Amino acid sequence: AQSVSQHNHHVILSEAASLELGCNYSYGGTVNLFWYVQYPGQHLQLLLKYFSGDPLVKGIKGFEAEFIKSKFSFNLRKPSVQWSDTAEYFCAVTPISSGSARQLTFGSGTQLTVLP
Amino acid sequence: ETGVTQTPRHLVMGMTNKKSLKCEQHLGHNAMYWYKQSAKKPLELMFVYNFKEQTENNSVPSRFSPECPNSSHLFLHLHTLQPEDSALYLCASSGKAYNTDTQYFGPGTRLTVL
Numbered sequence: 018a019q020s021v022s023q024h025n026h027h028v029i030l031s032e033a034a035s036l037e038l039g040c041n042y043s044y045g046g047t048v049n050l051f052w053y054v055q056y057p058g059q060h061l062q063l064l065l066k067y068f069s070g071d072p073l074v075k076g077i078k079g080f081e082a083e084f085i086k087s088k089f090s091f092n093l094r095k096p097s098v099q100w101s102d103t104a105e106y107f108c109a110v111t112p113i114s115s116g117s118a119r120q121l122t123f124g125s126g127t128q129l130t131v132l133p
Numbered sequence: 134e135t136g137v138t139q140t141p142r143h144l145v146m147g148m149t150n151k152k153s154l155k156c157e158q159h160l161g162h163n164a165m166y167w168y169k170q171s172a173k174k175p176l177e178l179m180f181v182y183n184f185k186e187q188t189e190n191n192s193v194p195s196r197f198s199p200e201c202p203n204s205s206h207l208f209l210h211l212h213t214l215q216p217e218d219s220a221l222y223l224c225a226s227s228g229k230a231y232n233t234d235t236q237y238f239g240p241g242t243r244l245t246v247l
Contacts, residue, residue: 021175051235060137061223061238107176120189121236123176 156224
């Protein structure tokens with residue numbers, strides 16, 4: 018079964034700092050990759066996704082992520098964070114292979130706190 | 134207005150109670166999901182329904198009983214729960230199950246079992 022690792026449980030940054038959240042997955046085949054965000058008191062929302070093509074994907078609110086197949090990684094980045102980016106961020110993976118259930122597997126999440 | 138609504142948003146119940154969680158999606162999707170989100174743990178997929186048929190049960194205890202009367206509604210019936218079942222229960226929907234379609238989540242029901 019596939020698994021997803023998010024290395025940082027809690028990240029604290031000051032406004033305007035750059036952000037990179039790590040995500041690694043374990044699955045040898047083709048995957049679809051997602052980053053979801055959960056703002057305080059709100060539901061999980063899709064931030065960005067990678068299905069195929071350009072490994073650098075851009076999402077909402079200035080976020081981007083790069084898929085590096087050789088490293089089984091899909092790190093999330095933002096050049097300059099804002100206080101409103103305070104939230105919990107989840108990486109998720111679903112394998113693409115015929116005959117198997119394509120479950121969406123989540124990492125344990127990274128809580129980002131941005132100090133004003 | 135989110136496309137996926139859940140009620141109630143908060144629920145406190147005793148171990149001998151029976152309660153139900155409700156999920157409704159307004160997105161015209163055919164697949165619906167129940168997840169459990171516990172503190173410090175990854176989201177755990179519990180059940181998957183595709184076109185009203187249950188296609189996945191991730192070894193969930195029988196004290197959790199799902200029901201999907203149509204593609205827009207999903208219920209989770211709860212009975213004789215344990216305190217360790219306290220968690221945020223999330224409902225999601227997508228165009229099709231087991232596809233590249235994005236899953237859209239509801240706000241969740243915060244369940245506390247006393």
